[in-house]
Amino acid sequence: MRWAPGEGYFWRPAPQADGFSLKDRDVTVDVVIIGTGPGGAAVAKVLADSGVSVLLLEEGPPEERFRKNQGAVMRHHMQEGGAMVATGSTFMPIAAGRGVGGGTLINSAIAWRCPDAVLDSWTEKLDDRRYAADNMRPVYDELWEYLGIWDTLPExxxxxxxxxxxxxxxxxxxxxxxxxxTPRCVGCGTCFYGCATGGKASTNHNFLVEAATNGARIQADTKVKDFLMSGARVVGVVGQMFHPDTREPGGRVTVRAGKVVVACGGIGTPRLLASSSLDLGPAVGQGLHxxxxxxxxxxxxxxxxxxxxxxxxxxxxxxxxxxxxxxxxxxxxxxxxxxxxxxxxxxxxxxxxxxxxxxxxxxxxxxxxxxxxxxxxxxxxxxxxxxxxxxxxxxxxxxxxxxxxxxxxxxxxxxxxxxxxxxxxxxxxxxxxxxxxxxxFTLYASHPMSSCRMGKDPATSVIRPDGRAHAVEGVYLVDSSIFPTSLGVNPSITTMAMATLIGRGIAQVG
Ligand SMILES: Cc1cc2nc3c(=O)[nH]c(=O)nc-3n(C[C@H](O)[C@H](O)[C@H](O)COP(=O)(O)OP(=O)(O)OC[C@H]3O[C@@H](n4cnc5c(N)ncnc54)[C@H](O)[C@@H]3O)c2cc1C
Missing domain, CATH: 3.30.560.10 (Glucose Oxidase, domain 3)
Known part of the structure; x- marks a missing residue:
C-alpha cells in the first residue's frame, strides 16, 4: 500500500519529561523501562495502554535541547559524544542516538520490513514461530499506518x-x-541533526506521547548504572541524574519495579550489563553485528x-x-x-x-x-x-x-x-x-545489534523468545541487541515490531 502523506498517522508534540535535579528520587512502579528509542518507546506504549504503571529512564535529554548543528548533536544526542569506536581488524566508528526518542531523533527514519528469509531463519533458530513472517506482517502493517510510512515522494x-x-x-x-x-517531511535534509520541521515520526511524537497519555512517566538526564536484586530476581534499578550541559552528577534515582525492561540499544544494553553487578550469562556482548x-x-x-x-x-x-x-x-x-x-x-x-x-x-x-x-x-x-x-x-x-x-x-x-x-x-x-x-577503508556503522541475542541456549543467547532473560527472573530485553542475526536492512522498524510483540506478552502475563 502506498500511504497518502498527511493522513491518518499519529503525530503529537513530544510529552513532558522530568529532567535533572539535585534531589534523590525514589519510585515504585509495575515496570521500569531503560531507554526511549524504538524498543523502549514501543514497549512503553503497549504496557501503558494496558493499564500497567510505567516509568521510562533515559540517559539523554529531551528533544527540546536540540541545537541544529553537528556539535550539539554529538554532545547531547549521540551516545558517548559520537566517539564510540570498535578496534580489532581496523578502526570503525559506530554511532547510536541518545535522548528521549533514542536513535529516532537523529536517524533518517528509513523503514524496512525484515526480509522473510531472515525471519524464517529465526523461526528455525528459536524453534518458535512468534517472529515468523506471517506473525510479523500484521505488526509491520500497524506500524506502517501508525507512523505514516510512505515511499519518499520524488518532489x-x-x-x-x-x-x-x-x-x-x-x-x-x-x-x-x-x-x-517521515509523514510530514519537506525534504530539508537535516534528519541527522534532529528533524527541523517536525516531519519525522520519531518515537517521542507517537509511542511516548500515547504512553504518557496513559500515565507513563519519563525521567530524562538519568543514566541507569545497576540493578536491584532480591534473591535470583531483579526488582529494580539504580540510576544517577547528570546535568545535561555540565555533566555534573545530581540526584540518585532508585526505582523498585515488578519488571525491568532494558532497551538501551545494541551497544547500550550490553555496556550496561557488563558494567553492572547483574550477570545475564556468557552471551552478553557477544556476536555484535x-x-x-x-x-x-x-x-x-x-x-x-x-x-x-x-x-x-x-x-x-x-x-x-x-x-x-x-x-x-x-x-x-x-x-x-x-x-x-x-x-x-x-x-x-x-x-x-x-x-x-x-x-x-x-x-x-x-x-x-x-x-x-x-x-x-x-x-x-x-x-x-x-x-x-x-x-x-x-x-x-x-x-x-x-x-x-x-x-x-x-x-x-x-x-x-x-x-x-x-x-x-x-x-x-x-x-x-x-x-x-x-x-x-574508512568504515562507518550505525546499526549495532545482536549483541544480547534471543535464542534457545543460555550459553549462546541472553533472552528467550518472549524477551525474558535466561539467567534470572524479572528482566526483559526489547531493543536491537536481541536480534538473533544481522538483518540486512535498517533495523528500527523491526525493533519496534519485536518490542510490540514482547510488550503484549508482558501485558498478558501481568
Ligand atoms: C545516524 C544514524 C542514522 C540511522 N538511520 C536509520 C534509518 O534511517 N532507519 C533505521 O531503521 N535505522 C537507522 N539507524 C539505526 C536506528 O536508529 C537504531 O537501530 C535504533 O534507534 C535502535 O533502537 P534501540 O531501541 O535498540 O536503541 P536506541 O535507539 O539506541 O535507544 C537506546 C536509548 O537508551 C539510552 N540509554 C543507553 N544507555 C542507557 C543507560 N545506562 N541508562 C539510561 N538510558 C540509556 C540511550 O541514550 C538511547 O536513547 C540510524 C542510526 C544512526 C546513528
Missing amino acids: IAGENSHMLVRGAKALGYDGGYLARY VHPGNAVFGYCKQEVNWWQGATQGAYFHPPGLPGVLPHTSSLPPEVALLSMAPLGIGAADALAMIPHLAGCLVMISDHSNGSVGAWPDGRANLSYTFLPEDIDRIKAGMVHTARAMLLGGAEWLFCAVSGVGKVSTAEELEARLATRTIQD
Whole structure:
C-alpha cells in the first residue's frame, strides 16, 4: 500500500519529561523501562495502554535541547559524544542516538520490513514461530499506518536520490525511493541533526506521547548504572541524574519495579550489563553485528546540492549480492572534504565542488561480528573482526554503486578508501579496490545489534523468545541487541515490531 502523506498517522508534540535535579528520587512502579528509542518507546506504549504503571529512564535529554548543528548533536544526542569506536581488524566508528526518542531523533527514519528469509531463519533458530513472517506482517502493517510510512515522494527526494534511481533503473536493478517514517517531511535534509520541521515520526511524537497519555512517566538526564536484586530476581534499578550541559552528577534515582525492561540499544544494553553487578550469562556482548559500510561519491556536471531533499531517499539491490544495500545519503560537507583530501584537490576547489557531489552509502548485512564490553569508566569497549568475505561484499557493492552513479549522471567518482583516488569507470574502481585491504577503508556503522541475542541456549543467547532473560527472573530485553542475526536492512522498524510483540506478552502475563 502506498500511504497518502498527511493522513491518518499519529503525530503529537513530544510529552513532558522530568529532567535533572539535585534531589534523590525514589519510585515504585509495575515496570521500569531503560531507554526511549524504538524498543523502549514501543514497549512503553503497549504496557501503558494496558493499564500497567510505567516509568521510562533515559540517559539523554529531551528533544527540546536540540541545537541544529553537528556539535550539539554529538554532545547531547549521540551516545558517548559520537566517539564510540570498535578496534580489532581496523578502526570503525559506530554511532547510536541518545535522548528521549533514542536513535529516532537523529536517524533518517528509513523503514524496512525484515526480509522473510531472515525471519524464517529465526523461526528455525528459536524453534518458535512468534517472529515468523506471517506473525510479523500484521505488526509491520500497524506500524506502517501508525507512523505514516510512505515511499519518499520524488518532489522531495532531491537530485542525490534521483540520480541513483535513474542509474539503477538504466541498469535494470531493483530499486527506487526509500520508505521512511517521515509523514510530514519537506525534504530539508537535516534528519541527522534532529528533524527541523517536525516531519519525522520519531518515537517521542507517537509511542511516548500515547504512553504518557496513559500515565507513563519519563525521567530524562538519568543514566541507569545497576540493578536491584532480591534473591535470583531483579526488582529494580539504580540510576544517577547528570546535568545535561555540565555533566555534573545530581540526584540518585532508585526505582523498585515488578519488571525491568532494558532497551538501551545494541551497544547500550550490553555496556550496561557488563558494567553492572547483574550477570545475564556468557552471551552478553557477544556476536555484535553493525551493518558496516563505505561510501561512493560522484562528481556531477549538474548541481546536486545533497543537502536539499530527503537525507536518505533512494536505494537499489545489487544483483547477486544478497544483504548488500546501497542507499543515498547527504553527508556533512566536512566528510566530503576529508574524503577529497587524498585526491590532491586544493581546499578552495574542493569546496567549490561540493554542490556537485552525490553520495551513496554501501552497507552490508555482516557475517563478521564483534563484541561489546565496558571499560572501568563505563564507556563501551568495542571490538570487531572482519571476515574476508565481507570486505569482498563491500567492494562488490561499491562497484555496482559506481555503475549506477555513472549512469545516473556522475562524471567521475571517489571513495573513502585510501589509495583508490579518482576513477572514471566501475572497472577502474574494481581494479583499484582489488588490492586494498580493510585497513585502507574508512568504515562507518550505525546499526549495532545482536549483541544480547534471543535464542534457545543460555550459553549462546541472553533472552528467550518472549524477551525474558535466561539467567534470572524479572528482566526483559526489547531493543536491537536481541536480534538473533544481522538483518540486512535498517533495523528500527523491526525493533519496534519485536518490542510490540514482547510488550503484549508482558501485558498478558501481568
Ligand atoms: C545516524 C544514524 C542514522 C540511522 N538511520 C536509520 C534509518 O534511517 N532507519 C533505521 O531503521 N535505522 C537507522 N539507524 C539505526 C536506528 O536508529 C537504531 O537501530 C535504533 O534507534 C535502535 O533502537 P534501540 O531501541 O535498540 O536503541 P536506541 O535507539 O539506541 O535507544 C537506546 C536509548 O537508551 C539510552 N540509554 C543507553 N544507555 C542507557 C543507560 N545506562 N541508562 C539510561 N538510558 C540509556 C540511550 O541514550 C538511547 O536513547 C540510524 C542510526 C544512526 C546513528
